Amino acid sequence: MKIYGQKAKLNLLNLTLKNIHKQYGLHTVLQFDEFHLTTGIYWLKGGNGTGKSTLFRIISGLTTFDGIVKLNNIELKKDPVQFRSKISYSEAEPQYPLFITGRELLNFYQEVRDAKPNEIAELTSLFEMTPFLDQKVGGYSSGMLKKLSLICAFIGSVELIILDEPLITIDSASADKLMHLISEQAKMGKSFLLSSHQEIDKEKLAIATVFEIINTQIVKC
Amino acid sequence: MLKLLLRTIGLTFYQQHVGLFLVAAYLLFGMIQGYQLVEFHLSLLISICSSAINSLVILAIWLLYTLKCVLFVKHKLNLAEYQFTMMVTTLNKSKQMKLWVKVYCFLMLPVIIYAGLMIATMVKHQYYFGLIAIVGLLMLIAFAASYTFYASNYTFKPTRNLINLPGIKLPKPFWTWPLFYLFQQQVVLLLVCKLVSILFFKAILWVFADVGPDIRVYLTALLTVVLSHAMLIYHLLKFDAHYQSFAKSLPITAIKRLYGWLALFLLLLLPEFAMLFWLTHFNLAILLYGMLFSLSGLLLLQSLIYGLKADTESYFKYLLFFFFISMTAILAGYYFLFSLAILAIAVAFYLLKFNKIDLKEIA
Numbered sequence: 001m002k003i004y005g006q007k008a009k010l011n012l013l014n015l016t017l018k019n020i021h022k023q024y025g026l027h028t029v030l031q032f033d034e035f036h037l038t039t040g041i042y043w044l045k046g047g048n049g050t051g052k053s054t055l056f057r058i059i060s061g062l063t064t065f066d067g068i069v070k071l072n073n074i075e076l077k078k079d080p081v082q083f084r085s086k087i088s089y090s091e092a093e094p095q096y097p098l099f100i101t102g103r104e105l106l107n108f109y110q111e112v113r114d115a116k117p118n119e120i121a122e123l124t125s126l127f128e129m130t131p132f133l134d135q136k137v138g139g140y141s142s143g144m145l146k147k148l149s150l151i152c153a154f155i156g157s158v159e160l161i162i163l164d165e166p167l168i169t170i171d172s173a174s175a176d177k178l179m180h181l182i183s184e185q186a187k188m189g190k191s192f193l194l195s196s197h198q199e200i201d202k203e204k205l206a207i208a209t210v211f212e213i214i215n216t217q218i219v220k221c
Numbered sequence: 222m223l224k225l226l227l228r229t230i231g232l233t234f235y236q237q238h239v240g241l242f243l244v245a246a247y248l249l250f251g252m253i254q255g256y257q258l259v260e261f262h263l264s265l266l267i268s269i270c271s272s273a274i275n276s277l278v279i280l281a282i283w284l285l286y287t288l289k290c291v292l293f294v295k296h297k298l299n300l301a302e303y304q305f306t307m308m309v310t311t312l313n314k315s316k317q318m319k320l321w322v323k324v325y326c327f328l329m330l331p332v333i334i335y336a337g338l339m340i341a342t343m344v345k346h347q348y349y350f351g352l353i354a355i356v357g358l359l360m361l362i363a364f365a366a367s368y369t370f371y372a373s374n375y376t377f378k379p380t381r382n383l384i385n386l387p388g389i390k391l392p393k394p395f396w397t398w399p400l401f402y403l404f405q406q407q408v409v410l411l412l413v414c415k416l417v418s419i420l421f422f423k424a425i426l427w428v429f430a431d432v433g434p435d436i437r438v439y440l441t442a443l444l445t446v447v448l449s450h451a452m453l454i455y456h457l458l459k460f461d462a463h464y465q466s467f468a469k470s471l472p473i474t475a476i477k478r479l480y481g482w483l484a485l486f487l488l489l490l491l492p493e494f495a496m497l498f499w500l501t502h503f504n505l506a507i508l509l510y511g512m513l514f515s516l517s518g519l520l521l522l523q524s525l526i527y528g529l530k531a532d533t534e535s536y537f538k539y540l541l542f543f544f545f546i547s548m549t550a551i552l553a554g555y556y557f558l559f560s561l562a563i564l565a566i567a568v569a570f571y572l573l574k575f576n577k578i579d580l581k582e583i584a
Contacts, residue, residue, distance in 0.1 A: 063579040080576045083471035097398050097464045099405045108395050110469045152467075180509040 013039040013072070013159055013191040015059070022054055029054045030065075031216040037160075040208030041182060041192045043200055045221060050213040052195040053092060056162050059193070060089035071160065073221035088113075088158045092165040092195075094149035098138030102148050103127065105137065106155070113156025123151045126177055132169045150178060154185070161185070162193045179204040223323055230297050230306075230559055231327045232469075234290070239537040240451040242331070243544055245423050248428070266342040270351035280357040283332050285416065287361040290328040292409050310374050317374070318508035321366035329365075396481030398465065399457045400488060407456060412425065415492065416551060418449035422493060426500065436507050439497060441550045443511050444544070446493050447518035451540055452491070454519060455533070458526045475575035479568065486519045487512075513559040518547070520567035528576060531583045 017035040021028070029051040044163055046052050057063040062081050069076040069083075103129045106120050124130045127147045137145065146169045153161050161182075167175050182192055182205060194200070200207060210221040235242070250258060269275045297303050309317055326333060336358050339351045393401055403411045425442035432438055494512060501507045521543070529535045550559035 057579075057581075061576065062466065062469050063581065064577055077576070081472045081474050083472060087470070089470045091467065094467065095464050096403060096467065097460075099401055100393060100398065104393050109471075112473060149467075 012189075013037060014070075015068045015072075015160060015191075016068070017059070018068040018070075019172070020058065020065060020069075022051070022058060022063070024063045028216055030058070030213070030218075032069055032218055037191065037193065037219050039189065039191050041186050041205055042194065043066060043207050043210045044193065044195045044213070044218075045210060046195070046213040051216065052213060053164055055213065055218070056089060056142065056164050058192070059160075060084070060087060060162060062089070085113075086158055087160045087162060088153045088156065088163045090149045090153035090164060090166065091207070092168065096137045096148070101134050101136055101214055102140070103133040105148065108149065109152045109155045113158070115156045120155060123154055126181065127151060134158070143171065143174075146170050154181065158189045158190070160193065164195050165197065166194060167196055167198050178202070179191055222312075226306065226309075226324050227327050229303070230294055230324065233297070233533075234293055234328050236533050236537060237287075237293075237452060237455075239313070240448040240540050241417060243541060244445045244448050247544075248421065248424055263342075266338055267348065269354070270339055270343045270346065271348040271354060273350045276350045276353040280354040283329075283354065283358055283361060285413065286332055287325075287329065287365055289413050290325060291365045291368055292413075292477055294324070294328075294365075298369070298373055307373070310567045314370070317370050318366055321369045322362060325362050325365045325369075329358075330364065355549065374409065395468065396484055399460055400485055400536060402460050402464075403453070403457070410453065410456060413575070414449060414453045417454040418446045418493060419496070420444035421449055422496065433540075434501065434504075436510060437554070437556070439501065439507055439511055440514055440556050443493070443497070443515045443574070444518070444547050444551065446490065447515055447547075448540065449542060450489065450519060451522055451536075453516055453523045455526055455536065457485075458523060459531060460581040461502050462531070466580040466584065469580060477574050478575065479571050482523060482571075483516060483520065483533070483548070486516055488505055490515055510557065510560070511566070517560045517564035517567060518543075520571070521563045524574075527583065528570060529577055 015037040018033065020030055020032055020035070022030040023043050031126060044052050044055070054063065058065045059069060059136075061069075061076050061084055068105075071083055074083045074086065106124070109115070109116065110120055124133060127150065129147055129151065131146065131202070132140070134145060137148070146166075150163065150166060150170075166178060170178070173218060179201070182194075184217065186206070209217050212221050213219075249262075269279050298306055309320060312320070336355055339355065343349055343351045422442045422445060425445055426438065429435075429438040429441070490512075493515070494508065497511050498504075498508045522540075525536060525539050525543075531541070547559070550556055
């Protein structure tokens, strides 16, 4: 089995979130003192509206928050560009401009992440997306869009890959391939933070810890 | 249902086009001294009513305005938050048509008021060429209502491209994506914006033709250009927030994104800059001052939209403020300092706020 992605040497992960407070209007979504992750695969459980996506958006630098987010001594608020070069994020419901082709989007990621072309070719081939790369994103089905977003997340030598609901809308064969890909990349030293409503087969994926968000706090299950 | 449509589509239309009305009001009432104002408008009305060509010109302007209304309504009806309007399609054809005629009468109120003044002029002065425009206006309202009726009731019919342009593959660097969005998904908005911008630009130069080559006249004309682009910038930022928000999780610096926007605005205003350079007989100094003022103005509008989280109501209030303060600075001769000041504010705001804005709140 091939190992996809760049084989760059990765540091041990050390992600720390301190004194996090996030609210939308008057509604507090997240409020906790500390959350810490080291290298490994983590699964975040929780029902709708518990704040999983908000937590992911905080770690990805996509939304405002009070507190400190640090990855291997790089603080998000102090050095956001350096921080973002270490993480990648695939949204639950990805949105891309409808008029660009899959290839154009991947080329953009390749340029920004300084990735090798063969890396993208391998990923698109794995998810059977190669024949659709010259089609406009507007013509993609939701499953194809999701696969494109997952491919984007795996491009480059990032240290932490955050996948929000990676299993929704993709077929079971692609889901199996994704699980295998995560396992392979984890062996290379990459870390993963996943959220999923569906149960994740722990035989397919060596989950280090399962977390859940209960009443704005992140707790171990 | 009519009340609801007027409160949603109707009021939003006027709110979103306040920049356009502001510039039009300035052109029609702001540039002529008090005692000459009535005389000017009377002469204008008589010239329209007494000449078939002038009547056709005013009809062409009304046609553009109607087109803007029709496309605005079509765009709104396609939005998820306006799905309630599909309830209209449960009414019978006659009721639906009457409803849309009333909606368009509301949207075209400024035109209808002017048409009323034309009728009064025709009766008083016995000139009847203005009837061409009046009949044309009635046909335009009927067309607008029929089109909206058809578009909302026959959504299942596949649309066909009337013009099929040859597919040329152009490279699409990330910063140009908003431009491709305009060319591929907002062609009419872009065309109307450019047309209005160039019309206002020419109109200001024409009104002040007797002043001679004064940089303040050109900058006033460019101010109307900036204001004409207010809605276009708003749509570009909405697009960025909705479809390009993923890029914020990538290691791209704020300054690189800002350069991208600046290059994009430069491309957008190229036709106006080319016209300015030509009309000033290739005066490089005026071109550079004009570019500085216009690009700074557009960057300021962009910062405003970010800062106000795309709240249109507040945006238009600030547009009004921007218009008055810019006019004052231009007329007082402080245009260079003013341009530098708004550039500094816009750049500082963008760089400081880039990582502190959640694009989801703007989308």
